[in-house]
Amino acid sequence: MAANVVRAFRGSAGSALLAVGMTLAFIPAFAVPPSSAATAPVALGTAADFSVLGASTVTNTGPTVISTNLGLSPGTSVTGFPPGAVGGTIHAADATAAQAQADQIAAYNDAAGRTPTTTLAGDIGGTTLTPGVYGSTSSLGITGTLTLNGQGDPNAVFIIQMGSTLTTATASTVNLTNGAQACNVFWQVGSSATLGTGSTFKGTILALTSITVTTGVSITGRTLAHNGAVTLDTNAIDGTTCEPGSLSISTPSARSLGSGTADTTITNTLGEVTVDDTRGTGPSDWIATVTSTDFTEPGAPHIPPSAMTYRPGAPISGTGDGLFTPGTTGTLSSTPRTAYSHTAGTGTNHLTWNPTLSIAIPFTAPGGTYTGTVTHSVA
Structure with a gap:
């Protein structure tokens, strides 16, 4: 099951200023021990x-x-x-x-x-x-x-x-x-x-x-x-049967990362992001990926995804068992890259994190409002 979360991000700029909103990433590797042994259902x-x-x-x-x-x-x-x-x-x-x-x-x-x-x-x-x-x-x-x-x-x-x-x-x-x-x-x-x-x-x-x-x-x-x-x-x-669980991503609302002048870098956290996996008691592996478009301002040069560095953040909370492993820090592109994965776990799991995005403003960028889209999927 895949869940896509897409947001357009806007900000304000003065002299070659840039503001970028929310994005989605996943967290550094850590193993989450089971919070408690789940009760198995009675087999009828x-x-x-x-x-x-x-x-x-x-x-x-x-x-x-x-x-x-x-x-x-x-x-x-x-x-x-x-x-x-x-x-x-x-x-x-x-x-x-x-x-x-x-x-x-x-x-x-x-x-x-x-x-x-x-x-x-x-x-x-x-x-x-x-x-x-x-x-x-x-x-x-x-x-x-x-x-x-x-x-x-x-x-x-x-x-x-x-x-x-x-x-x-x-x-x-x-x-x-x-x-x-x-x-x-x-x-x-x-x-x-x-x-x-x-x-x-x-x-x-x-x-x-x-x-x-x-x-x-x-x-x-x-x-x-x-x-x-x-x-x-x-x-x-x-005589009811169980409804299947789901695999989903939730994200914060679009927000500004701030502003900066040409040939500088804007860095900010992006807000809490959560993956919820309630698909059942069996294996619960998943992979989250992330892509980005150019960030654009009418009449101005585009800021490409390659100018944006994506850094996994430390976990805020996590439940379930298995291993949560981040993708490596690096630049974004239109090609999906692994943001985070979950392996070797069973049953329900939950993860919340607060990633960081850094955007290098080209020295040629005039002032304005730059808008882009970051797409996140989990499957």
């Missing part, structure tokens, strides 16, 4: 293809809408469709449902086997959780709003374990903020789950026994029950 296998998966029965009342598949195994009784509608296929006591159940219990065991870093108890409504593994030896409830804050990372994973039941109150809400995605939220329930009337729920429920979804509940995620029934009543269940 073929169970990810199901919005609803039960063991004994699946029973529905009213016009429930299920976005993907509905499954049942080893039971055979699926009732209430219609009036309920299934966007995918109903698999009852077939090989597909049996495999999904096998994958679901593997996922349950994975989630239950994670080591919690924070202990929860009682009602967790009105609180905010950040990514990680949370554990309760007993039941959990949600009254009001529970907020899951992804801290800007769309790959942030939340695993909430409980030894017994999960119960949400009427009109309660699980709210996702700052990049958190329902596909990365997993509720490992040691017995049964009951979602209260009119509540809004996010994430995949992995219940050892049964799941009861009462009237008017909306779910972005999945209801997967291993040993018991799934009971529905006029619900909307969207």
Whole structure:
């Protein structure tokens, strides 16, 4: 994925003065250690293809809408469709449902086997959780709003374990903020789950026994029950998938570098520039390149890119793992040159720096306002 940032730069000049605005570069080489070990998502296998998966029965009342598949195994009784509608296929006591159940219990065991870093108890409504593994030896409830804050990372994973039941109150809400995605939220329930009337729920429920979804509940995620029934009543269940992350560059606004007379050099920093890579948990290599046009003033000789020296700046902040390596200090041109690269890293990473541009004003340059364009790409 490439991101291009292009800005035209303007400034003012007196007697052969020059002002140039913002540009983009990357930083000196440094290794950024992981700020913390990221939590891996729970692998659902073929169970990810199901919005609803039960063991004994699946029973529905009213016009429930299920976005993907509905499954049942080893039971055979699926009732209430219609009036309920299934966007995918109903698999009852077939090989597909049996495999999904096998994958679901593997996922349950994975989630239950994670080591919690924070202990929860009682009602967790009105609180905010950040990514990680949370554990309760007993039941959990949600009254009001529970907020899951992804801290800007769309790959942030939340695993909430409980030894017994999960119960949400009427009109309660699980709210996702700052990049958190329902596909990365997993509720490992040691017995049964009951979602209260009119509540809004996010994430995949992995219940050892049964799941009861009462009237008017909306779910972005999945209801997967291993040993018991799934009971529905006029619900909307969207078995969501993760949206891919992105690789992007953000830059400061165009600004003047200052002014100077003919046959002198203007040098200034260019403002903070950031690369954000949220593409996932796999390899996260990228290369940023930079080019420049001439800087021009009507009726005056052009100042070519070769008169501009591009210097990587020291890092201001960085997160993620791997090696961030700068291009060498040198002049710009219309041909892309490496500004900075990231190698040997995995998952989300972020880098902010403040580069410097020096422009040698030709002795032939008359006074005026010189404008140029610097283009930056990352891929």
